Amino acid sequence: MAFLEINNVSKTFGKTTAVKDFNLKVEKGELVSFLGPSGCGKTTTLRMVAGFEVPSSGEIIIDGKDVTYEPPNRRPVGMVFQSYALFPNMNVAANIGFGLKIAKRSREEINQRVNEMLELIHMPGYGNRYPHQLSGGQQQRVALARALAMHPEVLLLDEPLSALDAKIRVSLRGEIRSIQRELGITTVYVTHDQEEALSISDRVVVMNNAQIEQIGPPFEIYNFPQTEFVAQFVGTLNAVNAEVVDPKAKILKFEGQQLQTAFSLDKLHSGDKVMIAIRPERLSFASQEKKANILKGKVQNITFLGAVVRIQIGIDSLNFYMDTFNNPYLALPKIGEDVEITCSAEAVLALKERKESQG
Amino acid sequence: MVMDAKPDSHRTTGGAPSARPPKSRINWSWLGVVPFFAFAIMFLILPSLSIFVRSFEGPEGQFTLDNIFAIFHGRDFINAYRTSLTISLITAVSGGIFGFLLAYSVILGGLPSVARSFLLTFSGVASNFAGVPLAFAFVATIGNAGLVTRIIENILNVDIHARGFTIYSIWGLSIVYMYFQFPLMVLIMAPALDGLRREWREACENLGGTELHYWRYVALPILMPTLLGTMILLFGNAFGAYATAYAFSGSFINLITIVIGAQIQGDVLYNPGLGNALALGMIVIMSLSMVGYLTLQRRAARWLR
Ligand SMILES: Nc1ncnc2c1ncn2[C@@H]1O[C@H](COP(=O)(O)OP(=O)(O)OP(=O)(O)O)[C@@H](O)[C@H]1O
Numbered sequence: 064m065a066f067l068e069i070n071n072v073s074k075t076f077g078k079t080t081a082v083k084d085f086n087l088k089v090e091k092g093e094l095v096s097f098l099g100p101s102g103c104g105k106t107t108t109l110r111m112v113a114g115f116e117v118p119s120s121g122e123i124i125i126d127g128k129d130v131t132y133e134p135p136n137r138r139p140v141g142m143v144f145q146s147y148a149l150f151p152n153m154n155v156a157a158n159i160g161f162g163l164k165i166a167k168r169s170r171e172e173i174n175q176r177v178n179e180m181l182e183l184i185h186m187p188g189y190g191n192r193y194p195h196q197l198s199g200g201q202q203q204r205v206a207l208a209r210a211l212a213m214h215p216e217v218l219l220l221d222e223p224l225s226a227l228d229a230k231i232r233v234s235l236r237g238e239i240r241s242i243q244r245e246l247g248i249t250t251v252y253v254t255h256d257q258e259e260a261l262s263i264s265d266r267v268v269v270m271n272n273a274q275i276e277q278i279g280p281p282f283e284i285y286n287f288p289q290t291e292f293v294a295q296f297v298g299t300l301n302a303v304n305a306e307v308v309d310p311k312a313k314i315l316k317f318e319g320q321q322l323q324t325a326f327s328l329d330k331l332h333s334g335d336k337v338m339i340a341i342r343p344e345r346l347s348f349a350s351q352e353k354k355a356n357i358l359k360g361k362v363q364n365i366t367f368l369g370a371v372v373r374i375q376i377g378i379d380s381l382n383f384y385m386d387t388f389n390n391p392y393l394a395l396p397k398i399g400e401d402v403e404i405t406c407s408a409e410a411v412l413a414l415k416e417r418k419e420s421q422g
Numbered sequence: 423m424v425m426d427a428k429p430d431s432h433r434t435t436g437g438a439p440s441a442r443p444p445k446s447r448i449n450w451s452w453l454g455v456v457p458f459f460a461f462a463i464m465f466l467i468l469p470s471l472s473i474f475v476r477s478f479e480g481p482e483g484q485f486t487l488d489n490i491f492a493i494f495h496g497r498d499f500i501n502a503y504r505t506s507l508t509i510s511l512i513t514a515v516s517g518g519i520f521g522f523l524l525a526y527s528v529i530l531g532g533l534p535s536v537a538r539s540f541l542l543t544f545s546g547v548a549s550n551f552a553g554v555p556l557a558f559a560f561v562a563t564i565g566n567a568g569l570v571t572r573i574i575e576n577i578l579n580v581d582i583h584a585r586g587f588t589i590y591s592i593w594g595l596s597i598v599y600m601y602f603q604f605p606l607m608v609l610i611m612a613p614a615l616d617g618l619r620r621e622w623r624e625a626c627e628n629l630g631g632t633e634l635h636y637w638r639y640v641a642l643p644i645l646m647p648t649l650l651g652t653m654i655l656l657f658g659n660a661f662g663a664y665a666t667a668y669a670f671s672g673s674f675i676n677l678i679t680i681v682i683g684a685q686i687q688g689d690v691l692y693n694p695g696l697g698n699a700l701a702l703g704m705i706v707i708m709s710l711s712m713v714g715y716l717t718l719q720r721r722a723a724r725w726l727r
Pocket residue numbers: 076079080081099100101102103104105106107108255
């Protein structure tokens with residue numbers, strides 16, 4: 064049985080449905096992130112796990128125990144808030160030891176645990192500082208230590224890095240991940256940053272409009288998005304509405320050009336519409352030998368992104384992005400030049416329309 | 423490893439002296455506070471000095487300690503100080519407590535925002551409603567022949583003044599003072615309570631704390647500097663009040679301010695030297711309470727520095 068189970072949970076606030084039919088099983092020691100646009104219900108779901116909101120229906124189970132209606136202070140859950148939420152009137156040591164003090168542990172035990180935690184977050188010697196004397200990144204590390212000091216069974220983080228600047232964000236997420244691995248603690252991590260979700264998670268739950276769109280490991284989410292939303296939200300994508308030409312041979316067409324996909328079109332008929340998607344990095348210029356899956360277009364723009372060069376190619380009225388790795392001897396076409404681009408049939412993803420209810 | 427995990431003391435110490443010392447420029451920013459200091463000197467420092475000097479002046483302008491001795495000589499003056507202190511303490515503490523509770527229910531009690539802004543506006547007005555109109559309003563409602571007194575008498579057949587209760591007493595005057603003390607507390611505490619962040623309560627709960635833990639370890643300590651600051655303000659507010667009390671009871675209740683007034687402008691008791699000495703006593707008491715306040719404040723606001 065999974066360690067954390069969220070079964071059929073829905074939550075409504077008056078007329079707004081914040082979360083609908085949410086189903087998720089998180090294994091012990093797993094880090095699962097909730098990824099989705101603002102207002103899609105990530106925080107609400109997390110707050111239900113923490114006990115700050117009660118589900119309108121469904122149940123939440125931690126380690127086999129139904130905690131759906133348990134108050135927050137009786138759940139084995141540690142929470143890290145977006146805005147740090149350190150107690151400003153207590154120094155770092157008192158913040159970290161707060162839960163243990165409430166639980167009436169001995170002073171030696173508290174001191175020992177506080178020191179352990181300070182080591183864990185690489186901030187020994189900071190015990191006497193007050194929160195306002197720390198940087199944002201340091202405050203968030205202390206908040207993490209405070210949440211972990213109580214040995215919670217589940218750790219919840221609600222956009223813990225979104226108030227920090229880009230560099231700290233990247234280094235701190237690595238640190239959070241390594242601490243999480245070291246402790247083997249079951250973790251739910253909320254973010255609206257797809258790169259963050261992909262880089263630290265064992266599995267990603269992509270949410271939209273109060274519902275789950277797709278659950279899967281980062282690799283799968285990125286390479287095999289199942290819905291248009293996931294494909295669009297995670298990474299850059301060329302998405303077009305195509306028409307099925309031959310479902311058996313998996314041939315599609317758009318703007319008068321034909322393309323083959325490796326994905327099954329069995330349920331479709333000739334003439335049906337289907338959304339297809341191609342990642343920019345899967346496209347390349349067609350070479351002399353390889354003449355399959357060719358799209359003809361005109362170079363519109365070339366953008367240098369560092370490691371990657373992004374070429375915008377107009378195919379009739381549509382714009383396609385093609386990414387190629389930068390190297391100093393790259394032979395780039397000129398703007399306005401006619402080019403032929405290609406991709407493998409596996410790179411042409413056929414997406415499902417968003418289904419209304421998803422199991 | 424993250425760079426900023428290291429103590430950042432190295433940033434401030436051991437830096438090589440910069441080759442070029444920063445250009446010394448005159449800092450003009452203090453100019454902005456000049457009007458304030460001018461005001462403070464003219465209307466606060468100079469009058470206090472004058473009070474100080476004239477406390478030691480006899481009727482012919484000679485140096486004397488008679489005025490100071492006179493304070494301790496008769497019971498009257500000591501009693502007047504005591505009465506003033508009692509009323510100030512009663513109204514500061516109870517105004518503080520009730521005002522805090524009202525502010526709490528206004529801010530955190532989920533009151534609709536219309537009611538909330540109405541209450542705050544009303545508090546703003548009421549906290550400045552003092553002096554003759556306030557005194558008259560009270561006399562006209564619960565005085566011996568007040569409206570409410572009469573209504574209670576007529577309907578319930580109870581004379582609220584029969585059992586020794588009179589509004590012309592320390593308690594009566596305290597009630598009158600509460601009318602502006604209490605809204606002042608509401609006015610100052612409301613934004614402070616607004617400043618309590620939801621995440622603090624939730625973090626406390628998440629760590630196993632109850633509502634009581636939250637108030638004891640988090641909310642009250644955070645509010646304490648403001649609470650103490652407001653209480654001392656209420657104390658000073660009541661201690662220095664004169665017009666309300668005078669309009670309310672004439673010289674029936676011997677507040678120190680009323681006694682001083684009588685010494686300075688009275689026909690019978692005219693003795694400005696003694697008046698100044700009594701005022702000096704007030705300044706001393708206020709200074710002592712400020713020292714007490716600052717000591718407490720330093721402890722309560724340790725975490726702010
Ligand atoms: N206490 C509440 N009362 C009413 N509506 C709420 C409440 N909390 C959340 N909602 C609504 O529920 C929906 C989901 O909100 P939620 O905070 O879970 O989104 P989110 O995914 O965390 O978004 P963000 O990325 O902006 O934090 C939103 O439409 C929000 O307005």
